Amino acid sequence: MTARIPDPIAAGLQRGWKVLDASTLAQDRTLEADVVIVGSGAGGGISAEILARSGLSVIVVEEGPLKSSRDFKMREAEAYPQLYQESAARKTADKAINILQGRAVGGSTTVNWTSSFRTPEPTLAWWRRQHGLAFASNDELAPWFVMAERRTGVIDWLVDPNQNNDVLRRGAAKLGIATGAIRRNVQGCWNLGYCGMGCPTNAKQSMLVTTIPAALDNGATLVTRARAERLRLRGQMVDELVCTALDADGVLPSGRQLRLRARHFVVAGGAINTPALLLRSRAPDPSGQLGKRTFLHPTLISAAFYDQRVEGWAGAPQSVYSDHFLDVDPIDGPLGYKLEAPPLHPLLLATTMSGFGEQHAAAMRDFAHMGGMLALLRDGFHAESPGGEVRLRADGGGELDYPLNDFLWDGARRALLSMAEIQFAAGARTVQPAHEKAQRYRSWAEARREIAALPQRAHVTRVASAHVMGGCAMDGDERRGVVDPAGRYRALANVSVHDGSLFPTSLGANPQLTIYALTARLASGLAASLTGRPAAALA
Amino acid sequence: MRTSRRTFLAVGGLAALALGAGGAWYRATHDTEPQRFALDGEARAALHAIAPAILDGALANDPARRERQLGSAIDAVEAAIRGLPPATQEEVQDLFGLLALRPARRLLTGVPTGWESADIAHISAFLQEWRVHRFAMMRSAYGALHDLVLGAWYAQPASWDAIGYPGPPQRLA
Numbered sequence: 001m002t003a004r005i006p007d008p009i010a011a012g013l014q015r016g017w018k019v020l021d022a023s024t025l026a027q028d029r030t031l032e033a034d035v036v037i038v039g040s041g042a043g044g045g046i047s048a049e050i051l052a053r054s055g056l057s058v059i060v061v062e063e064g065p066l067k068s069s070r071d072f073k074m075r076e077a078e079a080y081p082q083l084y085q086e087s088a089a090r091k092t093a094d095k096a097i098n099i100l101q102g103r104a105v106g107g108s109t110t111v112n113w114t115s116s117f118r119t120p121e122p123t124l125a126w127w128r129r130q131h132g133l134a135f136a137s138n139d140e141l142a143p144w145f146v147m148a149e150r151r152t153g154v155i156d157w158l159v160d161p162n163q164n165n166d167v168l169r170r171g172a173a174k175l176g177i178a179t180g181a182i183r184r185n186v187q188g189c190w191n192l193g194y195c196g197m198g199c200p201t202n203a204k205q206s207m208l209v210t211t212i213p214a215a216l217d218n219g220a221t222l223v224t225r226a227r228a229e230r231l232r233l234r235g236q237m238v239d240e241l242v243c244t245a246l247d248a249d250g251v252l253p254s255g256r257q258l259r260l261r262a263r264h265f266v267v268a269g270g271a272i273n274t275p276a277l278l279l280r281s282r283a284p285d286p287s288g289q290l291g292k293r294t295f296l297h298p299t300l301i302s303a304a305f306y307d308q309r310v311e312g313w314a315g316a317p318q319s320v321y322s323d324h325f326l327d328v329d330p331i332d333g334p335l336g337y338k339l340e341a342p343p344l345h346p347l348l349l350a351t352t353m354s355g356f357g358e359q360h361a362a363a364m365r366d367f368a369h370m371g372g373m374l375a376l377l378r379d380g381f382h383a384e385s386p387g388g389e390v391r392l393r394a395d396g397g398g399e400l401d402y403p404l405n406d407f408l409w410d411g412a413r414r415a416l417l418s419m420a421e422i423q424f425a426a427g428a429r430t431v432q433p434a435h436e437k438a439q440r441y442r443s444w445a446e447a448r449r450e451i452a453a454l455p456q457r458a459h460v461t462r463v464a465s466a467h468v469m470g471g472c473a474m475d476g477d478e479r480r481g482v483v484d485p486a487g488r489y490r491a492l493a494n495v496s497v498h499d500g501s502l503f504p505t506s507l508g509a510n511p512q513l514t515i516y517a518l519t520a521r522l523a524s525g526l527a528a529s530l531t532g533r534p535a536a537a538l539a
Numbered sequence: 540m541r542t543s544r545r546t547f548l549a550v551g552g553l554a555a556l557a558l559g560a561g562g563a564w565y566r567a568t569h570d571t572e573p574q575r576f577a578l579d580g581e582a583r584a585a586l587h588a589i590a591p592a593i594l595d596g597a598l599a600n601d602p603a604r605r606e607r608q609l610g611s612a613i614d615a616v617e618a619a620i621r622g623l624p625p626a627t628q629e630e631v632q633d634l635f636g637l638l639a640l641r642p643a644r645r646l647l648t649g650v651p652t653g654w655e656s657a658d659i660a661h662i663s664a665f666l667q668e669w670r671v672h673r674f675a676m677m678r679s680a681y682g683a684l685h686d687l688v689l690g691a692w693y694a695q696p697a698s699w700d701a702i703g704y705p706g707p708p709q710r711l712a
Contacts, residue, residue, distance in 0.1 A: 361596025
């Protein structure tokens with residue numbers, strides 16, 4: 001069966017793609033191009049295709065490996081070390097929030113759960129009003145969304161939701177809470193449920209199978225297993241990017257270096273690595289905002305146990321959502337939250353479930369009957385929600401300090417309550433929030449009383465994130481934003497930022513499609529300015 | 540449980556100091572390559588004693604089978620640690636260094652004698668305290684042990700039967 005699934009990466013390599021695995025380097029190397037792009041995820045991938053199609057020579061450098069469908073065996077033990085930042089165990093400085101970010105060719109788009117939302121209008125309105133981003137409107141962005149959706153195969157998913165998502169739909173309906181169907185970037189999806197470990201059938205239209213192959217077919221060079229160490233500055237210009245080659249495991253430096261020289265540099269390493277690279281490079285920061293206002297959609301988790309089988313590992317991981325609790329209060333009021341369902345796989349679930357010993361084992365024995373729900377807190381719109389700050393550890397690595405305050409804990413408590421109520425409405429026998437002091441509650445009345453009284457503290461309440469945003473905020477006002485509305489790093493003449501670190505706030509929706517559309521617009525502007533001709537469109 | 544609570548009150552802010560000292564001591568006395576993580580000696584004994592408490596209810600009762608399961612879980616923990624970035628490996632080494640250091644073990648876990656003779660009840664008691672401890676550092680140490688041991692356990696196909704997980708679709712795996 002496997003042999004019959006075409007492997008676009010193997011085919012491309014056979015066609016003569018220029019791909020350099022830096023772990024194989026026997027000596028230091030210097031490469032040159034018009035544009036160097038750091039990162040091959042949502043921002044880097046879209047930028048690479050547009051710039052390469054526009055006739056520019058491009059080098060894309062990625063810290064992770066180049067893997068493809070034939071490598072994706074749907075096993076967590078292999079997928080997390082290979083495809084995620086820090087083996088999927090990246091954490092905030094105080095270890096209170098676990099952060100899932102991709103680290104392989106395609107970045108997080110290789111391992112995300114395919115949820116495709118356009119930027120919510122209230123968020124765009126806020127960006128126009130508060131951050132001087134006049135272009136941030138449905139009308140102006142619509143053509144870019146249309147282009148990105150076409151390129152990444154965003155479709156209405158017409159297959160019935162799996163039980164884990166259907167619980168959210170059913171429970172919410174009982175309570176008169178509106179839900180919607182999530183659009184997905186897939187073509188010919190087998191509905192397996194293993195998107196988080198890389199798509200073994202190439203159905204997910206991630207950067208790995210769309211823009212990166214297109215860029216390589218247009219002559220771009222891909223360098224893998226190379227960590228972008230620092231930009232070498234000469235005044236207000238960058239003349240090269242120094243990269244450390246990693247060993248074959250992608251953990252330790254191999255001792256070799258790469259120097260990538262270019263006219264222009266696009267930084268697209270994600271909202272932790274991008275500010276960290278700029279900080280390591282000692283990039284000028286006149287606004288003082290570099291690395292600040294980094295947002296996470298801090299995410300609360302609730303487990304529920306049902307009489308019927310849920311089998312949360314099988315089927316499209318996310319297909320139902322509710323924005324009901326984003327609209328209860330004004331956007332700059334108490335934190336609102338978006339509700340979704342997470343896929344359930346043994347390793348990720350076991351580490352997320354609180355407790356240990358027999359209590360934990362008992363919950364795991366009910367795995368097949370367990371459903372999971374997520375609440376993503378919309379951070380960044382209130383003075384009490386300033387986000388976190390990316391800073392450098394002693395070894396130069398980037399780390400995010402994201403303090404959790406009472407304003408956030410208020411949102412967390414309300415979110416845990418909402419999820420439990422919906423789970424009971426959907427017929428749950430018991431509900432257990434991911435919280436060290438929570439029990440398996442047997443009724444909504446009990447859960448309401450107990451959850452309201454749970455102490456909300458770092459580590460005691462389990463908090464996760466798969467959406468890192470901000471830290472290189474785009475703003476019309478140079479005192480508030482390190483990047484201008486064209487995506488240019490204000491204090492460096494030939495550096496652009498093209499990833500989620502541009503966002504001046506979080507979104508209140510899964511970010512992949514916003515990054516696609518926004519960077520398609522920015523990369524097109526950049527291509528036009530570098531070539532003097534209109535940019536080529538995405539395929 | 541009560542004894543170890545009193546111990547914690549006495550320890551107070553010393554915890555952070557001890558964690559750093561444990562790591563420094565461990566690194567100084569272990570002649571491994573600086574960035575190559577290895578669990579050996581007292582650190583391995585600590586994990587060998589702690590893992591059964593974390594995995595209680597999941598491990599087999601049959602002693603021989605249980606021993607084999609533990610061995611492979613601990614190897615899997617070690618492999619998982621080696622996949623972490625060097626800075627994180629160092630933090631984990633600090634934690635195991637602390638657990639390997641006799642005075643710190645007594646002070647922070649209340650385990651009086653060596654790890655080999657520590658019983659599950661005693662270990663469960665200190666883990667219960669760590670998970671909701673008033674010092675964030677102790678809570679995060681608990682979190683590291685929790686995630687490393689349970690992650691390594693449930694990553695193994697051998698543990699899937701017990702939870703009714705069929706594994707990924709055979710035709711593609």
